């Protein structure tokens with residue numbers, strides 16, 4: 001067991017016989033913001049799905065959330081331990097309005113900083129103006145804001161965010177970075193997977209590099225910002 005909020009220990013993941021994640025280990029500590037960086041197809045989304053027990057992925061190893069081993073838990077049980085997910089492509093529902101997405105997801109929380117639909121509307125006034133509109137009728141940027149808002153109203157300890165830069169404008173990317181930077185003030189930690197180096201370096205404090213399903217490099221974002229050689233070597237940027 002570990003004191004970290006999230007501790008992934010020697011995680012291996014397979015789609016049938018394809019061995020995708022190979023002995024992946026890393027931690028997210030309380031109030032920390034961590035980015036996993038890697039090129040296309042390196043296993044970033046598979047990592048999130050393996051942590052959450054989504055899809056038919058065979059898993060070996062251990063994943064501890066708040067000290068509970070979640071490897072044999074159903075996805076809803078893992079979510080109830082205080083993790084929320086912002087999936088790639090947002091996965092919103094055409095039959096639900098913006099407000100219904102938030103009301104359904106809202107999980108009251110007794111602590112000091114409760115996120116409610118009203119408080120996330122203050123954060124994202126753009127979607128407040130479109131409360132009654134179907135979630136999938138929003139622009140890409142608004143859908144990203146709604147997906148983040150939906151994760152926040154679950155009042156999680158940890159948010160897993162899968163490639164938030166995908167399909168949104170630079171203006172919305174700036175909004176996402178700002179929201180990420182202020183999560184710790186509301187007691188929320190962040191684990192982000194990204195290809196967008198600028199977003200990851202500004203939103204996170206610590207970086208893990210994933211290459212072919214293995215964590216090959218760990219550093220602080222401060223050091224990685226200056227390390228152009230490693231950026232080119234691992235990410236080809």
Ligand SMILES: Nc1ncnc2c1ncn2[C@@H]1O[C@H](COP(=O)(O)OP(=O)(O)OP(=O)(O)O)[C@@H](O)[C@H]1O
Nearest residue numbers: 015018020038039040041042043044045046047195
């Ligand atoms: N459902 C699946 N069945 C079989 N193989 C899969 C499945 N999903 C992903 N893969 C394979 O697993 C590997 C890792 O994919 P994954 O989507 O996790 O990468 P990624 O780093 O998130 O890439 P991207 O940034 O393109 O989403 C790839 O080789 C991919 O083809």
